Amino acid sequence: MRRFLNTLSGRFLLVTLAFVLLAEALILAPSIARYRETYLNLRLEKAQIASLALLASDDEITADLEAELLANAGVFNVVLRRDEVRQLVLSSPIPLPVEQTYDLRFSGPLGSVHDAMMDLLQPQSRVIRVIGEPVQAGGSLIEVTLETGPMRREMLEYGARVLLVSAAFSALTALLLFFAVWRLLLRPIRRVVAHMTAYAEAPEDARRVIAPTASVRELREAEDALQMMQTQLIGALRQKERLAQLGGAVAKISHDLRNILTTAQLFADRLGGSADPAVARAAPKLVGSIRRAISLCESTLTFGRAEEPPPQLARLPLRPLIEEVAEAESLGGAGPVACLIDVAPGMVIRADGEQLYRVLGNLVRNARQAIEATGQPGTIELSAGEGEEEWWIKVGDTGPGLPPKAREHLFTAFQGGTRKGGSGLGLAISAELVRGHGGRLDLLRTDAEGTEFIIRLPKGGGLLEAM
Incomplete structure (x- = not known):
């Protein structure tokens, strides 16, 4: 049982029962208050009928008949006001002092609930005075005194009956609601969990992929x-x-x-x-x-x-390294691809020469192959500069630009290939090598006029933040 209550189904059932019982409790108090008010009004009506019997006999009845009329009405005495005259019509000895007076003419819903709850919480029988309006214009006011013991017993019996019937309907409602929610929500959730568990056992098996239903x-x-x-x-x-x-x-x-x-x-x-x-x-x-x-x-x-091993950082003249990359890619001659180098001869950076050579070699090679694929002459430009916090190196070309598919996963291995048949490893490795320096490799632009990449290397020991 405890295991069931720790499940989502058990918790939902408990919450449903709790809220249904709370609703029944909120309904039970006004119901008892209405029953009490009906009980008191009935006593007033019976008392009025008894007083009319006395008035019809010209106030001449025996003591036994008077006692029988009062007992039938369930009151000790009856006071009737007619024609602005207040008259004690029927009376009998009162066993206890009158403790409280209730005027039903001015009793609101909250007051009725409060008075009913106070009567229920008083186990000892009390004598109270009740004031109301006579029915059928039988006067302007009727007043009776009665004992609360019989009324409290009937209120308890009525409350027990209402609670029993309400509990039965509440339990049925809770069960129906639970089964409805279990069918609409909990069972599909269990199905999703079962699919996730089965998929986790063999994640490579495509047959275990869930089919939405x-x-x-x-x-x-x-x-x-x-x-x-x-x-x-x-x-x-x-x-x-x-x-x-x-x-x-x-x-x-x-x-x-x-x-x-x-x-x-x-x-x-x-x-x-x-x-x-x-x-x-x-x-x-x-x-x-x-x-x-x-x-x-x-x-x-x-x-x-x-x-990749960590870079071995050292002070490095940049222009000779770039010239060596250009010469290795056969860009120094009079071929269809020209190379322009805009780097100050004395510019020195701090980097791993071998790794930076690989990065520049990959970028220059991709640019040369992109231009050669068009069958038209073109230009590759390598430039460099520095700011207060970083060095930068740009590699641009006049090629046709990158295809849209390559831009989506540009630096992802086997997905960011820039040419047909390419694996995309070059840019992925280049980006990783630059990150090892604490820098970034970014695509500045790519369009029909060409493509331009930029390498940013930090001068300090911190990492460069993404733009």
Whole structure:
């Protein structure tokens, strides 16, 4: 029983019963008050009939008949006012002093309830005086004295009957209301809970997604929201599984590729001593590229275990790094894509050179590929500057702009690809690397005239807040 009362169904049943009983209690008090008023009016009517019998006999009746009339009326004496004359019509000995007088002519609803409750709370019988108006214009006032004991007993009996009948109807009403609410609300809620429990046991099983069937609007909205959440979660879990498998494969490839590049680095080091001047000039750049490839493989292996390693911050001349990125992307020649660099030669920032190279390389590569996809010549512009709290680097192009689908999940892996067949990993990794510096990578604009990204790096140790 206690377990049932701790459920939503049990609590609702208790609350329903409590409010129904409260309503019955509020109804019971006025009902008893009306019964008391009816009882007193009946005593007045009987007393008036008894006094009329006396008046019809020219005030000549025996003492026994007078006592019988008073007993039949349930009063001790009767006072009648007629023609402005107050007359004691019937009388008998009063066993107790008169304690209180009630004038029914001026009794309101609240006063009647109060007087009825006071009579019920008085277990001892009292003598009271009751004043009212005679019926059928039988005078201007009638007054009787009577004992409260019989009236209180009848009030208790009436209240018990009303309470018993009310309790029966209240219980029936509460049960009907409970079953109606259980069918309309509680049962659908249990169905939703059962679906959630079943789905939690196998969240990858699409067959366990809830099918909305509720007819109540609020419950239908809850079922629709649950269905959407379960569908999205299934997709996320499947993507997570694919990413985990892909991560394992990439880690294996990176491990073997790192070994291959290490060997290539050994041979590239020997090219620095070549007698050919062109080979000697290209050898350091080749070594640098291989070194970055090895670093990328090592970072990929680290990412497979946890996440990107923290940046190794150091003072870094920015223009040479940007020129190296442009040259690595073949933007230094007379190709269809021109590169403009607007960076002060002496500008120095505080960053991890390898990670910033990867970020700029991804942005420049995306810009070059976007322009080349149009078949028209274009321009990539790299500029930089600084304020009181941050350094900023802008990468803009004159390409066709980003497609709407790419803008929705621009920095989300496998969802924010900017070109057909792209995975979106470049921008996702770039954003993560910039966040590791405490900065932000934002899209400034994208339209038919081109796209522009901005990298913000803080000068202090705090994080930059989102705009």
